[in-house]
Amino acid sequence: MKTILIVEDDQNIHEMLETVLKNNHYNVKSAYSGTEALLVHGKDVDLIILDLMLPGKNGEDIIKELKQIKNVPVIITSAIGDIDKKLDLFRLGADDYVTKPFNNDELLARINVHINKNSSISAEIIKSKDIELNKKTYTVTCKNININLSKIEFEILKLLMQENGRVVTKSTLFDTVWDNENSADENTLNVHISKIRNKLKQINPNKDYIETIWSIGYKFND
Amino acid sequence: MKTILIVEDDQNIHEMLETVLKNNHYNVKSAYSGTEALLVHGKDVDLIILDLMLPGKNGEDIIKELKQIKNVPVIITSAIGDIDKKLDLFRLGADDYVTKPFNNDELLARINVHINKNSSISAEIIKSKDIELNKKTYTVTCKNININLSKIEFEILKLLMQENGRVVTKSTLFDTVWDNENSADENTLNVHISKIRNKLKQINPNKDYIETIWSIGYKFND
DNA sequence: GAAATGTGTTAAGACTTTTTTAACACTTTT
């Protein structure tokens, strides 16, 4: 169950939000001021609903500090529609901005967007231009030709393809592919990467799908 | 560089969006109807801006089919503020809903939110006006264009950006970037700074983000 | 149960990229 932190000083709105969220199976934490929010905000908060008109500290400072503690999604609620304020908050890391009075269902929908991000609709088939990878059946094709990957090779390629175009650090690879810390050597990873590259190269010799990011990790390019 | 697909039949709005996005260093693809959108939408689209009032197919059908092809973020733009329609679209996978007429900068801010969110590796991002630095994936963009930094270059820029506007002394740099005392020569640092400046200059030649503070250290300015 | 096959890891040497060094031109401070 996901936990949402409500930061709102208006008693009525606060209670209303709390009820709505609880009815929709969220766990709720409460704060009535910015300083309180900073205290309450901990490891197990998944999203913050932050009202701007709080006593004490202003919204900009609070979001900055909250994001520094932990980078969770923040949805701003405010009676002010001022565009400059809005832009300021987005720049400081706000993920959404909802003008009061808002529709509860819309707020829930927006919470859903920011909380679920990749889980809900995420496909069991990851496709790139040439490569298709089926997470369920552990099969991989490149240009519609089947490739046999070992389990570890498959897990590595899956992770890289999920982050298509972004660097995956070696430590992320170790953590994800080998569950325990005590696991593999750097060289082991190299060998696996090399083997994956070889298998892909047999189908498409012109392309190197896996790019090395020196001393950091690898990146998949389609 | 990220690619955004504009799906919009109104010629004026379409061109305006295209200009705005290109000015902000996005790659743009265009579609003027739903069916066209489905054809154009391929592997290399990172976000879709979808107008609802399209000729032919209706918005609901299009978003459903688009999401099936690939789960990229979709921002709906619409003149209709009708709450039921909104909720419907969120349910079908919309990531944001912006009512026309919208403010361009706000749209850009929202694009930014959804393009960066897409990564499953939780991002810890340091942002300045032009530059974004992702501590987890070791990626840096300036004006949305990717920059390749070596590890040391990255660590230096990270430290400077963390202290944005404040001077970072050379000794702090040595202590942080090079673990032990036995570390680098003054000159070594100069060389690295020079390389970082060069890479940033290729994207924005008018600005010197890293300011030299004579005989003390360096300062990042956004 | 033995042989064959496949997987994961380690080691070694070739190779590539990054980091540092060194030299000299340049800028700021004294």
Next chain:
DNA sequence: AAAAGTGTTAAAAAAGTCTTAACACATTTC
């Protein structure tokens, strides 16, 4: 104008990576 500090370039040195091959181990096949 001299001294101190900085910027840039090319090169040498160091660090990291790739590939091959060998071995241990597990699973499958005969």
